[in-house]
Amino acid sequence: MGAGAELRRALLEFGTGPLLAEMPRRTLADKGIAGPTAAHVIEELHTPLNLAYTTFTTGTTAFQTPVGVTWQELPDRAAAGVRALERCGVPRGAELLVTYPPLVNVFSRQALEEYGSKARFILRPSRDALLAELCSGARFVVGESSFLRAALQDAHRLGLSRELPENLVLIAAGTPLDPELADEAARLPGAQVHDLYGCQEFGWLVLDGAPLRTDITLCRDPGDAGRHHLLVGGLPTGDCFRLGAHPLNPEGAICTNTKVRSPLELETTLLAGNVSSRDTALRTARTILRIKSRIIRVSPDYVCGAEQTRLTVGPPGGPPLLELEGPEATRMLDTLVQAQRQYQRQAKTDPVWRKKC
Known part of the structure; x- marks a missing residue:
């Protein structure tokens, strides 16, 4: 057996990277969505291990966004x-x-x-x-x-x-x-x-x-006093609603039947958080943009090692509309910070992915 053939045999038997057949697979059934739709094709894709799953926004009037x-x-x-x-x-x-x-x-x-x-x-x-x-x-x-x-x-x-x-x-x-x-x-x-x-x-x-x-918060829209932006954990959803008695529940104050997409895209600015470096806050902001399509800014005066997350929400380049302080009001954002910190602690074992050896 030649040296090349021996290397190939050893690679197949003892190699550290997975073969294609050995890679974990997440099917439609695994995600619980194994049903027919007329708006999709079924496509396999490589999903990063740090994500539980990928999905897409509904996109009834615009292209769907990966989530x-x-x-x-x-x-x-x-x-x-x-x-x-x-x-x-x-x-x-x-x-x-x-x-x-x-x-x-x-x-x-x-x-x-x-x-x-x-x-x-x-x-x-x-x-x-x-x-x-x-x-x-x-x-x-x-x-x-x-x-x-x-x-x-x-x-x-x-x-x-x-x-x-x-x-x-x-x-x-x-x-x-x-x-x-x-x-x-x-x-x-x-x-x-x-x-x-x-x-x-x-x-x-x-x-x-x-x-x-x-961690649901409502923020009055400055252009329409009757509508309120809905935020979850300090992150704007992009949807606005009127307040009052919901038609199906007199005790429900958020009239979700009046939903409209906000013409004003709010941005979140991080002021302080429980991270050891500003780099982690910046990486979290980029992560949120990539997986949630929400713009997060990090203040130049960002305070590391704070007991609670503090942030403001407002229009781009404009004055803040409200300020929130954790832990409850910023729970979603803090969860994504936790995900970023966990990702940074994981060793990257694939030399091809790392682009170096």
Whole structure:
């Protein structure tokens, strides 16, 4: 055996880097989103080990944006998902029918596992497929509100209303609440409608006007006194809402049915944090831009080693609109700082990735 052949044999048997067949794989089923959509193709990709998974914004009117979800975010994201299911009255262990598979990414599969529930999907991404599932007894449904409303109207028009289950629970998610959905549901015995707001970047945030997380903050829009920006853990979501009684819950003060994208993109500026160097704060800012598409500035006077995170939020180049101090109000941002610190402590073992030996 020649030297080259011997090297190849040794590489196959004892090499430290993985073979392609040895690499860990995360499938659609592993993420809990193994269902059909007409808006996607199925594509394999290399996902960094420091991310729990990758997903995309919905992008109904613009190109979708890639979103990275870190492992450190999963506990809070899963807790919000569990809280949403509890408030909707979904029994633990109940099966969820989901009309759009990527919505499971907003719960995270871990939330459903913790709740003892499993998501299944309509056979095809079409109203008749949803109607067939409803006529087969599906009681707990998560989907876009206009899609749900159209399916109920089809049921009435086709004389199938009596085939639908009693006490139907419709959880409208992914788009602003269709004002006619509740009226259509009211024609069915015991049916309920819930308005679930969130985004792929941060998970579920508000249900029927009531926050699902303790780090939700509202900031008045300087150009429209009636609208408020919604922030999670010090990071702007980019969405604005009016305040008042939510149409499905008089005690819910955030009218998520009035959602509009903010024409004013707010930026977060870090003033102080519990990190040992300003470089870590700068790296966190770049990480957040890359995986959440949110602009984070680091003040030239940033204070390292502070007990609590301090930050301001405001328009680019303008005066701050509010200042927040942790730990509760800045929880999301602090979680991403934790992810960055953990990443910096991990050894990079792939010499090809490191670009040096």
